[in-house]
Amino acid sequence: MSPAPQFLHSLAQALSTLALYPEGHVSRERVLDNLYQRLRDLLAEHRHPVFSFLGGDEVVYNDLPLREMRTWDWSRRLAEVGIQRLQFDQTVVREELEEFLDMVLARLTLAHIDTSEARQTRPTGIRYGLIGVEGQDHLREDAAMATIRFSLEDEADAIRWIHGELVDGRTLPLLEAEAVVRSLSVAMHGEQQIMVPLLRLREFDEYTTTHSMNVSVLTMALAEWVGMGPRDVRSFGVAGLLHDLGKVKIPKDILNKSGRLTSEERQVMNSHPAEGAKLILVSQPDLDLAAVVAYEHHIMINGGGYPRFTYDRVCHQASRLVHVCDVYDALRTNRPYRDAWASDKILAYIEERSGVEFDGEIAHGFTRMIREWEPGMVEVASESVDLLQGAGPADPPDEG
Numbered sequence: 001m002s003p004a005p006q007f008l009h010s011l012a013q014a015l016s017t018l019a020l021y022p023e024g025h026v027s028r029e030r031v032l033d034n035l036y037q038r039l040r041d042l043l044a045e046h047r048h049p050v051f052s053f054l055g056g057d058e059v060v061y062n063d064l065p066l067r068e069m070r071t072w073d074w075s076r077r078l079a080e081v082g083i084q085r086l087q088f089d090q091t092v093v094r095e096e097l098e099e100f101l102d103m104v105l106a107r108l109t110l111a112h113i114d115t116s117e118a119r120q121t122r123p124t125g126i127r128y129g130l131i132g133v134e135g136q137d138h139l140r141e142d143a144a145m146a147t148i149r150f151s152l153e154d155e156a157d158a159i160r161w162i163h164g165e166l167v168d169g170r171t172l173p174l175l176e177a178e179a180v181v182r183s184l185s186v187a188m189h190g191e192q193q194i195m196v197p198l199l200r201l202r203e204f205d206e207y208t209t210t211h212s213m214n215v216s217v218l219t220m221a222l223a224e225w226v227g228m229g230p231r232d233v234r235s236f237g238v239a240g241l242l243h244d245l246g247k248v249k250i251p252k253d254i255l256n257k258s259g260r261l262t263s264e265e266r267q268v269m270n271s272h273p274a275e276g277a278k279l280i281l282v283s284q285p286d287l288d289l290a291a292v293v294a295y296e297h298h299i300m301i302n303g304g305g306y307p308r309f310t311y312d313r314v315c316h317q318a319s320r321l322v323h324v325c326d327v328y329d330a331l332r333t334n335r336p337y338r339d340a341w342a343s344d345k346i347l348a349y350i351e352e353r354s355g356v357e358f359d360g361e362i363a364h365g366f367t368r369m370i371r372e373w374e375p376g377m378v379e380v381a382s383e384s385v386d387l388l389q390g391a392g393p394a395d396p397p398d399e400g
């Protein structure tokens, strides 16, 4: 078989495998290695290989139809998610290939896709998009790309379902959690600049769902901001998503209480970090980072917060990142016992508490990031996208 059909068969195999296995899994690595090797074969044969997927079952490779790929139904699927044209440069690296596949998978699983506008955000060795009316030989740099019309409803449903599974004593469904993080990451990169899509709270008892998604998005944004690679960003995103998992063990009347908690209730509430870490480790021992973050996300840099220790404990960087994102999202949300804070007020609070509650460097990074990306922050509710607004004064926080 010549390199082009071989590459496409490997591509289909990789997409099916990646949908099934979590990051780092040996099967995943194997198909990625194989696909990357097929791509290098292709690049050895042609300097700029270009595929066109025209819907139907037609695949065109460098302007010639690939007859042997007539029955390849991935052609239609790729076209449907806005990848009608796929071009590789000699510079392409394996990591870009993996990111590309994750993006394709996320698009295949996201509910609302609008392929009419938007652009590719970063220059890479892989370019893709819709086929234009003119200049069909090459993609323009600003090639049209699919964008996500933000409705994170499916993802919120997935989180509710994950929480339900745990309440019923079943194991943590890791693949679904990772799929949500993948969708959130794609939503962040779907526009010309970084977007920070934050869910708006509609019902009080929805807090844990919206809050966990928001903390995941903010943590990924911050991890990316401080220069971490895509793989770490994603694991931090999973840790952010699961940080409050232990709350499924807290009785609803304590969780949603509008008044002050009694000291007994407070004790129950403060058990959620340890409960969360246990829940994660029991069902997914490989998720040790998420378990550590669940355990540590209320520990302050000066040793305050909870759980309490009789020795100095240096918390993981992921826990410190999640801690600041956690407090930010908690404060920008209306709660039964106080109004939401305005963003400026929260940022001032975070700066004031830097070095005491928050890691100084991470706190400064976070406030700088929010100020810079504020224009790209959107609140998401059902089908619509509005600019983020904060409001109202409030008491000092003790939550998240």
Ligand SMILES: [Fe+2]
Pocket: 211, 215, 243, 244, 326, 399, 400
């Ligand atoms: Fe939280």
Ligand SMILES: [Fe+2]
Pocket: 243, 244, 272, 297, 298, 399, 400
């Ligand atoms: Fe928490």
